[in-house]
Every structure is written in structure tokens, then in C-alpha cells.
Amino acid sequence: MGTLQIDFGEDRKSKIVGIDLGTTNSLIAYMDLTGPRIIEDSEGRKIVPSIVSLSEDGKLVAGEPARELLLTHPERTVYSVKRLMGRGVGDVQEELKLFPFRIASDSESVIKLNLGDRTFTPPEISAAVLRQLKNNAEAALGTPVSEAVITVPAYFNDAQRQATKDAGRLAGLEVLRLVNEPTAASLAYGLDKRQDGIIAVYDFGGGTFDISILRLHDGIFEVLATNGDTHLGGDDIDNLLLRIALEDVETEWGQDLSQDSEGVQRMRRAVIRAKEELSFVPEATVELSYKGKTYQRSIDRTLFDRLIAPIIERTLASCRSCLADAKLTPEQINEVVMVGGSTRIPRVRTAVERLFKAKPHTELNPDEVVALGAAVQAGILAGDVENKLLLDVTPLSLGIEIMGGVVSKLIHRNSTIPASATETFTTAVEGQRNVLIHVLQGERELVKDCRSLARFDLKDIQPLPAGMARIEVRFLIDANGILNVTARDARTGKEQTVEVKPSYGLTEEQVEAMIQESFDKAEEDMRERQVREARVEADNILAATEKAQKNEAWEALSDNERRAIESAKRELRAVYHGNDHRLINEKIDALNHATQTLAENMMNTAVRGALRGTKID
Amino acid sequence: MSSTLPRNYYDFFGIERKLTVDTDVLQRRFYELNRHWHPDRFTRKSPDEQAQALEATAILNDGYRTLRDPVKRAEYLLTEEGFPIGEQRSKDVPPELLEEVFELNMMLEELKAGDESTCSQLEGARQNFLDMRASIERELEVLFAKYDAAEAHSKAAKQALQEIRGVLNRRRYIENLVRDVDGALDPSIAVAETAEDRL
Numbered sequence: 001m002g003t004l005q006i007d008f009g010e011d012r013k014s015k016i017v018g019i020d021l022g023t024t025n026s027l028i029a030y031m032d033l034t035g036p037r038i039i040e041d042s043e044g045r046k047i048v049p050s051i052v053s054l055s056e057d058g059k060l061v062a063g064e065p066a067r068e069l070l071l072t073h074p075e076r077t078v079y080s081v082k083r084l085m086g087r088g089v090g091d092v093q094e095e096l097k098l099f100p101f102r103i104a105s106d107s108e109s110v111i112k113l114n115l116g117d118r119t120f121t122p123p124e125i126s127a128a129v130l131r132q133l134k135n136n137a138e139a140a141l142g143t144p145v146s147e148a149v150i151t152v153p154a155y156f157n158d159a160q161r162q163a164t165k166d167a168g169r170l171a172g173l174e175v176l177r178l179v180n181e182p183t184a185a186s187l188a189y190g191l192d193k194r195q196d197g198i199i200a201v202y203d204f205g206g207g208t209f210d211i212s213i214l215r216l217h218d219g220i221f222e223v224l225a226t227n228g229d230t231h232l233g234g235d236d237i238d239n240l241l242l243r244i245a246l247e248d249v250e251t252e253w254g255q256d257l258s259q260d261s262e263g264v265q266r267m268r269r270a271v272i273r274a275k276e277e278l279s280f281v282p283e284a285t286v287e288l289s290y291k292g293k294t295y296q297r298s299i300d301r302t303l304f305d306r307l308i309a310p311i312i313e314r315t316l317a318s319c320r321s322c323l324a325d326a327k328l329t330p331e332q333i334n335e336v337v338m339v340g341g342s343t344r345i346p347r348v349r350t351a352v353e354r355l356f357k358a359k360p361h362t363e364l365n366p367d368e369v370v371a372l373g374a375a376v377q378a379g380i381l382a383g384d385v386e387n388k389l390l391l392d393v394t395p396l397s398l399g400i401e402i403m404g405g406v407v408s409k410l411i412h413r414n415s416t417i418p419a420s421a422t423e424t425f426t427t428a429v430e431g432q433r434n435v436l437i438h439v440l441q442g443e444r445e446l447v448k449d450c451r452s453l454a455r456f457d458l459k460d461i462q463p464l465p466a467g468m469a470r471i472e473v474r475f476l477i478d479a480n481g482i483l484n485v486t487a488r489d490a491r492t493g494k495e496q497t498v499e500v501k502p503s504y505g506l507t508e509e510q511v512e513a514m515i516q517e518s519f520d521k522a523e524e525d526m527r528e529r530q531v532r533e534a535r536v537e538a539d540n541i542l543a544a545t546e547k548a549q550k551n552e553a554w555e556a557l558s559d560n561e562r563r564a565i566e567s568a569k570r571e572l573r574a575v576y577h578g579n580d581h582r583l584i585n586e587k588i589d590a591l592n593h594a595t596q597t598l599a600e601n602m603m604n605t606a607v608r609g610a611l612r613g614t615k616i617d
Numbered sequence: 618m619s620s621t622l623p624r625n626y627y628d629f630f631g632i633e634r635k636l637t638v639d640t641d642v643l644q645r646r647f648y649e650l651n652r653h654w655h656p657d658r659f660t661r662k663s664p665d666e667q668a669q670a671l672e673a674t675a676i677l678n679d680g681y682r683t684l685r686d687p688v689k690r691a692e693y694l695l696t697e698e699g700f701p702i703g704e705q706r707s708k709d710v711p712p713e714l715l716e717e718v719f720e721l722n723m724m725l726e727e728l729k730a731g732d733e734s735t736c737s738q739l740e741g742a743r744q745n746f747l748d749m750r751a752s753i754e755r756e757l758e759v760l761f762a763k764y765d766a767a768e769a770h771s772k773a774a775k776q777a778l779q780e781i782r783g784v785l786n787r788r789r790y791i792e793n794l795v796r797d798v799d800g801a802l803d804p805s806i807a808v809a810e811t812a813e814d815r816l
Contacts, residue, residue: 022737070728176660220648295762381660389655418656476675 018374023207086159155228184373626680
């Protein structure tokens with residue numbers, strides 16, 4: 001009998017999801033008919049901690065299970081990996097003093113992290129978090145999820161954005177758009193109801209800080225300027241408190257707990273708990289019982305506020321630069337939106353209120369608002385949301401290296417994206433076939449003070465006298481904030497080959513290889529499962545046969561039949577420990593076939609017994 | 618839908634090739650064209666259409682940045698009309714600025730030699746340059762009107778463009794002088810100031 005099919009029409013199409021891939025926590029959301037909605041996991045949890053652990057059987061687990069493993073298996077577990085996305089080993093020395101990242105020795109332009117006895121790049125770690133979110137969404141929506149909008153800090157540079165996109169691909173997601181977190185938040189707030197106005201979004205999360213100033217006009221969200229710090233967040237506050245607690249412990253216990261990774265993790269949890277309490281009560285206690293010893297220290301808000309004052313001041317300095325770039329005064333800001341868990345801190349709220357002279361919006365849960373906004377953007381891309389449009393900007397100026405180690409700027413920061421610039425290059429010596437272009441991001445004048453993005457090698461240039469070749473190179477920053485470079489020979493109009501050597505991050509080939517590996521892994525996993533299933537079935541049929549051999553029906557068989565069964569059993573046992581599930585299944589079928597008469601005889605015996613009213617076993 | 622996009626910014630915005638531009642109209646066109654062309658509207662379209670949308674919005678955004686700013690707009694139109702402004706480097710001092718530049722260099726030398734008292738003189742020089750820049754802006758407005766009133770490609774139009782080129786070069790020279798002063802007064806500001814065109 002067939003089951004009743006209900007056609008949900010459009011709704012059955014696979015959804016574009018919106019993902020907030022955070023430093024501390026990640027969330028996934030989608031648009032339904034009523035608006036954006038966070039997707040919960042099977043246990044009703046909305047937040048997936050951005051923690052990844054290598055399990056005993058060699059698989060990466062992410063989220064809540066990994067959070068538990070962080071305590072028991074800190075050497076196989078990693079958190080706050082977003083801080084390492086798109087960065088090189090040289091960039092993260094400060095980070096290493098404060099975070100228990102175990103950088104593998106062969107890290108060069110891409111950091112590799114040791115988890116147990118294996119190494120993973122930050123995009124691979126992030127992909128594990130994304131995969132968890134994807135699985136949660138597929139389970140909740142009942143449809144495959146393959147397309148996503150992922151949010152990134154507005155101040156992320158090209159390499160950090162590319163690394164995020166790579167993570168999506170590794171997780172089996174086509175990243176249709178990278179959206180800046182503060183901009184996404186403004187979408188979620190639905191502030192376009194007020195038609196026109198200027199709003200500021202203050203986004204202070206676990207590991208990053210962003211400020212964006214937008215002009216709203218009839219559904220268009222036009223970012224005027226953005227500023228921030230991709231290494232400033234609640235993590236830094238935790239580290240301040242942690243350092244104090246560890247110093248206390250050293251004095252009180254006479255023990256350097258900082259060398260004990262489990263001890264540090266437990267203390268980290270304790271200070272985070274106290275920090276979070278301080279948002280609601282004037283005084284909180286950091287408490288730790290560990291290996292038979294206890295530590296207790298109360299922290300009041302006055303002390304806390306004094307500790308975090310320099311951190312808050314750094315965010316305010318970014319806000320002032322952003323206002324200057326937008327050519328606005330604080331009085332011209334109509335509304336302020338607060339995003340990110342760290343904006344729960346009362347001192348942060350009052351500081352922002354004082355700067356912008358406006359009471360900040362805190363109606364939406366600051367942990368969820370970015371994911372909700374990502375879902376709205378997904379709705380825009382899917383064509384479900386028609387009246388809204390985001391016009392974002394590039395946070396950093398883009399330039400090329402010229403003579404003397406100086407950077408010549410081609411696209412200025414806060415330019416609306418997509419944005420482009422064209423430069424013509426020529427050769428310096430006769431017959432030169434290649435021109436190397438060094439592209440950088442940053443505001444400073446000198447190459448050494450800017451961020452190297454990549455070197456583009458213009459190849460196969462037609463050999464000509466020096467200065468005669470004319471290669472037109474187009475630098476285009478797309479709507480994701482990612483640079484694309486194309487080149488053509490201005491004399492012939494022919495497309496020119498450009499080979500990209502990213503300064504930080506994975507090459508296209510590396511990403512492809514990782515995706516292939518994960519496919520191979522998936523296949524391997526599938527084969528393993530099939531073998532296990534086949535063995536279970538073999539166990540069942542062998543047990544049933546053994547049992548039948550004790551039945552009187554066995555005696556009724558001919559010698560030939562009995563010999564056939566014994567031989568089929570032997571053959572099945574022979575392949576049982578092999579890795580080929582098809583062979584096992586084949587022998588199971590053979591044994592099934594050989595025991596057919598036996599089974600029929602047993603059935604007949606049973607039926608006869610039942611007719612006689614006697615009970616058979 | 619046409620497959621070839623107008624490359625000229627004025628044509629893309631569908632406005633007249635004049636030097637005086639109503640920025641309200643420009644902004645309205647910017648929003649309208651974005652509603653049509655933004656890549657977000659092309660997610661479910663073919664790769665060719667997506668590429669065209671990317672191309673169109675790049676021209677749109679580059680064009681908006683250029684046309685909404687009087688100086689960039691003038692530089693763009695000069696180049697389009699065959700009057701490239703070229704690489705004006707600090708070597709060629711405009712004759713009318715010779716005296717100021719001479720005095721400024723003296724002050725900068727003194728400051729470098731450790732004479733802090735020149736700071737207030739430098740402040741004065743800075744203000745002087747800012748005033749000059751403001752008067753240049755008024756001069757430009759008049760010249761813009763002159764060009765717009767002349768018939769396209771006429772002798773009068775060409776003459777106006779030539780005058781504008783001269784004024785723009787002078788303006789750029791003054792910009793560099795202000796930057797030098799700022800750098801001398803506060804080296805840390807120099808970076809921030811040079812990062813952004815103060816246009």
C-alpha cells in the first residue's frame with residue numbers, strides 16, 4: 001500500500017541556509033514563511049560551540065561533544081580557531097601566548113594544528129563545525145542542504161575570507177555569499193521599517209570586533225564605512241581574568257597551573273562563568289575545585305570594569321575612525337545596534353551609548369542576530385526576499401608593490417563592492433616572458449607594513465623589446481570581498497594567463513585534494529559500514545543454522561544436502577574476516593540457498609506440531 | 618537585456634556628460650541600477666548572466682565613486698576628452714606657489730634641526746594652504762559651469778578643460794604640501810592622512 005504524498009511545492013526545494021561561523025559559537029538559520037529562524041539540534045540546542053576534537057576512531061567531532069572533550073582530552077581538542085583563519089605562523093605569535101594552539105612544525109604559509117597524532121589546517125577544523133551545522137539543518141528540515149551564506153567579520157581581509165570559503169567547500173557547502181557580520185545583523189533587525197536613516201552596528205563577539213555605519217534607504221542597506229579588529233573579543237577578557245586567577249593559584253597553591261592544560265581549561269570555564277554572571281549581578285566568584293584543591297576569588301564590577309577599560313577603549317577608537325571615514329558626527333547616527341555576546345557587558349553598553357548619544361538596540365539576542373541576518377540574506381539570494389538589498393564595502397585598501405617597497409593603492413578602503421581597478425604593466429628587459437605582481441592589503445605606505453595577499457604571475461608574455469609589452473591587469477573585488485585578477489594583452493586583446501600564489505592560505509589544488517580526500521574518506525567509511533553490516537547478518541544466519549542442526553529436520557536431510565550446508569558454512573566463515581562486503585553477502589546467499597530445504601522441513605514440522613496441538617520449540 | 622554594458626560612467630548612469638552633476642539624481646540612479654544589477658539578484662541565473670552582473674556592478678560602483686566627487690569627476694572627464702592630467706610630481710612647482718613652497722621648505726628644515734618654535738608657523742602655513750584649496754574649489758565650480766555652458770568639443774569647451782587641468786594640478790600640489798606639513802607635525806598622522814584621499 002502506498003503512502004500518502006503531500007506536495008509542499010516550492011517549500012520542498014533545498015534551502016539556502018545562513019550560517020554564523022563564530023569564534024566561540026556557531027549557529028545555522030533559514031528563512032521560513034514567517035521570517036528567519038534558528039535551527040536547533042536534535043536536543044533542542046541552538047548554539048554549536050566552535051570546538052573541534054579528534055575522537056579515538058580518528059574522526060573530527062564538533063560542538064557540544066567536543067566541548068566535553070576539551071576538558072578530558074585537551075591535547076586532541078581545539079577552540080577559537082577562527083583566530084587562525086587565513087594567517088601565517090608569523091602572525092599568530094601573540095595568540096600562541098594566550099591560546100593552547102599546538103602549531104605543527106611544518107606550518108609555513110598555512111598553519112597546521114596538532115590534534116593528537118594528526119595535523120589539520122584551520123579551514124579543515126572550521127569545516128568540521130560547518131558539517132555539524134549542516135547535519136543539524138538536514139535533520140531538522142528533512143532536505144539536503146548544499147548552499148549557504150556564511151558570515152565573516154567585516155574587517156576580515158582577503159585571505160581570511162578565502163579561508164572561510166574553503167572551509168565551506170570542505171564541508172560540502174557551496175558558499176553563495178560571504179556577508180559581513182554587522183551588516184547581517186542590521187538585516188535581522190528589520191530597521192528598514194524606518195525608511196531612511198543612519199545606523200551604527202557595534203559588533204563585539206568572542207574573538208573579533210567590528211563597527212559598521214550604514215545608510216538605510218527604502219530597503220537598501222548601504223554600508224558607508226567599516227572598521228574593526230579581527231583579534232579583539234570576549235576571548236581577550238577571558239584571558240585577562242585567567243591570568244589573574246593563575247597568578248593567584250601560583251601564590252596560594254604554590255603551583256604553576258598554566259602548565260597543566262586540563263587545569264587551565266577548567267579555570268577558563270570558571271572565569272567565563274564569573275564574567276557572564278557579572279553582566280547581571282554586581283559581584284561574582286571565580287571558583288575551581290581541582291585535584292583536591294580549591295580556589296575562590298570574588299570579582300566585583302568595579303574591578304572588572306577597570307580591567308576591561310583598555311579593551312573597550314580600543315573598540316571606541318575604531319568607532320571614531322569609522323565615523324571619520326563616513327564623514328559623520330556621532331549626533332548624525334539615528335540608531336545603534338548591539339551584536340555579539342560581549343555587548344551584554346553593562347560597561348560596554350554605557351560606553352557605546354555615551355559615544356553615539358543614542359540608546360543602543362538590544363532587543364534581539366546578540367548571539368543569534370548574525371545568524372538570523374545570514375538567513376535573511378539567504379532569502380534575498382533565493383529570491384524570496386525582494387525588497388531588501390545589501391551594498392557592502394571592502395574594509396581594507398588594496399594595492400600593488402611598486403619601486404622602493406612602496407604600495408600604490410588601487411582600490412581604497414570603504415569602496416562599495418564589487419569594485420575594480422585596471423593597471424597596465426610592461427616589461428623591463430627585452431624578451432621578458434613573465435611579470436610578477438605583488439598584491440597587498442592595508443592602509444600603510446610601505447610593503448612591509450601591509451598584508452601580503454598574493455603574487456600574481458603574468459605568464460607567456462609575447463617576447464618584445466623592453467617596455468613594449470602592454471598587459472592590462474584588472475583587479476576586481478567581488479561581492480564577497482574576495483579579489484579576482486584577470487589580465488589581457490592590450491595589443492592583441494588576448495587573455496593572459498595569471499598564476500596565483502597566495503601568501504597565506506591554501507592553494508586551489510590543496511583545497512581540491514582535501515575535498516577528494518574527504519570523498520575518499522566517506523567512501524571508506526561507507527565500505528566499512530557495509531562490511532560490518534554484512535558480518536552481523538552472517539552471524540545471524542550462522543547462529544540460526546547451528547540451531548537448526550539440532551532440530552529433527554536436520555536428520556531428515558539427505559547426506560548431500562547436509563554436506564552442501566556444511567560446505568556453505570565453511571565458505572562463509574572463510575570470507576567473514578575479509579573487507580569485501582559483497583563476498584560476504586554472496587556466501588550468505590549461498591548458505592541461505594543451501595538451507596532452504598532444511599528451513600522448509602522445519603516449517604513443516606512446526607506446522608504439523610501445531611496441528612497436533614503439541615508445543616514445539 | 619543588452620549584452621554589452623556602457624563602459625563610460627556617464628552613459629552607464631544615463632546622465633549628460635557635464636561637469637556639474639546633481640548628486641541627488643546620481644544617488645537615486647545608483648540605487649535603481651543596483652536594484653537591477655546587484656549580483657544578489659543573479660544567484661539563480663546562468664554563469665554568463667552572473668558574470669555580467671558582477672561586471673555591471675563593478676562599473677556602477679566605480680562610476681558612483683568617481684562621479685559623486687567633483688575632483689574625481691573632473692579628472693575622469695578630462696581623461697575621457699583627451700586631456701589626461703598625467704603624473705604631477707612635486708618636482709614641478711606651479712609658479713604662483715614658488716614663494717610659499719620656498720618658505721615652507723625653510724620651516725621644515727628648521728623643524729628637522731630641532732627648532733620646535735616653527736610648529737606654530739607651520740600651523741599657519743597649513744591653514745594658508747587649506748584656504749587656498751577652498752578657493753580652488755570655488756574656482757573649479759565656475760570653470761565647471763563654463764564648460765557645461767559651452768558646446769561639446771567646441772573651442773570654448775576645450776579651453777575650459779585646459780584651464781581646469783591647470784587648476785587641478787595646482788590643487789594636487791597643495792594637497793601634497795598639506796600632507797608634508799601634517800607629516801612633519803605628527804608623524805603618526807601622516808599614515809592615516811595619506812591613506813585616505815582628502816577630496
